[in-house]
Ligand SMILES: Nc1ncnc2c1ncn2[C@@H]1O[C@H](COP(=O)(O)OP(=O)(O)OP(=O)(O)O)[C@@H](O)[C@H]1O
């Protein structure tokens with residue numbers, strides 16, 4: 160019997176019972192669609208995280224106190240940042256940052272409480288790829304002499320001054336009156352930080368006015384961002400920073416009280432956490448595909464029993480065991496491939512819809528389509544084989560006598 | 563020319579040892595080419611068992627079966643399938659048409675499994691149509707079995723049995739489910755086939771149906787008995 164004839168006869172067999180055939184494929188449709196949607200959701204989540212981390216600025220190296228080391232949060236000093244700026248070669252600038260507690264802020268006859276304030280160094284706009292929209296940023300001379308100046312995030316500027324240009328106006332942060340030098344461009348939320356809702360001050364002013372009374376104390380910094388001239392200098396810069404800080408802190412470079420990371424490191428760490436989530440989703444999707452396969456097997460077994468007389472008749476007319484096997488196996492494979500196809504359409508459509516609705520970020524993983532489709536085909540072969548062998552094994556005379 | 567069918571000392575046993583039932587207890591049958599043979603006998607005498615073995619649907623427990631010069635008692639499943647497709651046409655008491663297929667599609671089925679000839683769709687349809695026309699159903703090609711009378715369904719089954727042009731037609735009580743008018747129609751068709759040279763072996767319970775055949779074989783308790791005893795066996 161010619162393959163295309165068996166194929167057609169299998170197809171006709173399925174078309175004779177369209178509703179049942181559709182219901183049988185439903186499990187595979189859902190399984191395949193969920194594989195694609197779930198991979199798209201986790202890829203979308205990872206992409207969102209990577210995007211946020213990259214939005215910190217390009218070619219960045221991030222130095223922070225090591226977590227978990229006793230007293231580590233106190234170890235990174237502003238002088239460490241200056242030493243890096245002076246001694247490490249291959250860098251275009253550094254930005255040390257320290258954030259005191261939120262402050263009460265008054266300007267333009269308005270008072271707002273709980274405003275985030277952050278002390279940074281003069282290279283902050285360059286290092287963090289975050290430009291000034293109007294006016295200017297403070298320079299390092301102003302930072303050094305603790306000039307009473309401030310640069311506003313776009314949201315803060317709008318909150319206090321509306322559409323007016325606040326440059327040259329004064330603002331009272333805590334109990335200190337400051338002159339507004341500039342307003343940053345709008346940046347929005349990046350990695351859960353509202354850049355527009357902050358006030359940027361010279362870090363030395365912050366040390367003097369805002370952190371002296373807190374437990375953090377005088378000249379500690381939270382993070383030092385170091386900008387590399389280029390991507391390929393990053394390894395050398397990491398080595399230099401590690402050696403320099405180890406010497407300054409009098410610790411072994413192999414047991415530092417600080418961490419030096421790149422954005423890729425941070426992305427990798429984040430991905431490790433989402434990978435567990437993704438694996439779980441993949442298992443759930445795999446199980447639903449398995450259940451879909453069992454559904455196919457169940458219906459095929461019912462079908463073999465129901466069509467026992469038909470099988471006997473076909474055998475009487477000259478069907479060989481292999482013809483019967485192929486017919487039922489192909490029916491199962493067609494069911495699962497059709498389910499796979501519909502599942503791919505549903506999964507791609509669903510992932511796109513979730514993304515468009517903004518419920519969650521999704522990125523369709525191209526490999527997931529052949530993966531899910533292939534899995535459906537394997538499910539069809541695997542779960543169709545047993546019922547097909549049961550059909551092929553039937554004795555013609557027993558099958559013909561079946562009621 | 564050897565006989566078309568030659569069976570020697572054929573036995574078929576169901577069950578084992580004390581529980582053994584001899585459905586066939588040593589049967590010898592010869593059917594020449596072109597013969598029309600009726601098989602009669604009481605219920606349970608082994609007629610269907612014999613027909614199933616003749617039809618290569620079942621294997622004997624022992625004995626020889628030579629069909630068209632070839633010993634078929636030891637063939638593999640695939641070889642038996644080929645013999646059924648090429649040498650045999652079946653007519654069943656209960657028609658055994660596939661209910662969801664049209665008359666035409668039912669008649670095309672044997673060509674689907676033809677192992678020696680790859681028949682194109684158009685050719686298969688033409689042959690099936692001709693076969694249905696030969697049994698007077700040229701106007702019912704696209705009817706489903708449930709849209710046909712019993713006699714018409716049995717004629718579809720005959721068209722199906724003929725479509726691969728087998729030398730032997732096996733009919734197990736072909737008129738058993740039909741009224742006398744439809745039975746006459748079926749017997750007319752079998753007569754026509756016989757005249758055209760097809761060999762026919764037919765099981766029946768009815769002497770007037772058996773009277774159409776050229777010869778009657780009587781079976782009783784798994785054995786062939788003298789034809790004269792057929793009537794008394796009923
Ligand atoms: N699969 C089987 N298992 C056990 N015994 C069987 C089987 N098939 C047939 N028999 C027995 O073999 C004997 C012959 O049965 P068979 O069907 O050949 O009779 P028959 O002559 O066709 O009868 P009827 O006229 O009622 O159709 C019976 O005694 C029957 O019970």
Ligand SMILES: [Mg+2]
Pocket residue numbers: 609610611
């Ligand atoms: Mg019988």
